[in-house]
Amino acid sequence: MSDRDASSPSPSGEGLGWGAPNGSLAERARHMRRNPSEAEKRLWRALSNSQLRGLKFRRQHVIGRYIADFFCPAIGLIVEVDGDTHRRERDICRDRTMTDAGFTTVRFTNAEAMGNMEGVLLRIVEVAAALPPRRAWRLPHPNPSPEGEGLKAH
Template identity: 60%
Template sequence: MRREPTEPERRVWNELRNSGFFGHKFRRQATIGNRIADFFCPGKGLIVEIDGDTHDRDADLKRDAMVECQTGFRTIRFTNREVMHNIDGVLSALKSALNEKPDRWGGGG
């Protein structure tokens, strides 16, 4: 997936890379426990997932809750459709999620 991201993942990554999203550093395809997150902001402990049609929402939400309990990392999810048809809304929601989370290391994001 790292070499061949989906089009929605590519679009989101274009906004996030090079600390270009309000100065926040993101990693792509980050390993967190036994899962690989689409994107991860280590400074805020925020996981960003872009979900296709094959995702089981209930199972994903249970897994997200378990990861948050174990690590303190919150997961925010967007569908491929949301990214493709409303990237501005996705980015606005992501910015809000980042603003809600405190900096993990006491510095600015």
Template identity: 40%
Template sequence: MSVRPISPHAKALRRNSTDTENLLWQELRDRRLGGLKFRRQATVGPYVADFLCAEKRLIVELDGGQHSAETDAHRTAELERLGYRVIRFWNNELTENRDAVVERILAEASALPSRFRAGQPSSNSD
């Protein structure tokens, strides 16, 4: 299962992004982080990932008070079974130390192989 077109649920999540999601999006959008293309509220299998770098198959999730460890663990396991690397941050980690979160995302992405050949840009249909 791969990235699918945006679901109506994902569109609603994008329109109603949290302040913390918007804060991280400012760091990830427009290839600002290491030249990597990230999408927000991307549909991956049956899930909607907060942020996805399809080239690296990297999913970044921001967790707030509404998340449960059991549900998140199941979701992470399923996404990893589909071939994605999932990293999670609590909202307060981002608000209290944004630079460290961004550095960790870049380090994780740098450690992953690219799905695309050198010079081949990623498309929106990944």
């Protein structure tokens, strides 16, 4: 580890979920889970325990070189709550990287999460409804026999 304080970002923003080495990302994600913003706390109360349409979200989840505020692996949905420290240029680059990797990102400001939770949740539901299940997260289908065994009735 460098002499630089691990909690402060480098000039390029590395170290705070913007491209830090994997070892420090896991530590940073744990720190962020223990110290959420008030907006993140409020949104987590609505997303935890599959309360929102049965969607299971993870909080401060490492994806590649980034930390997603909230992540639903079943559909590849990333939900970000942006405070004053977010930089639009970085967010655009990050979102493009996530899109290229097969994920969809929806962003809200702290003010939206604090003042319009119903609208935030409705938007998450709208985006989620438009996304198909991700292949990597689907349960494997049994290989049916010629007699049709192994097929589930729907």
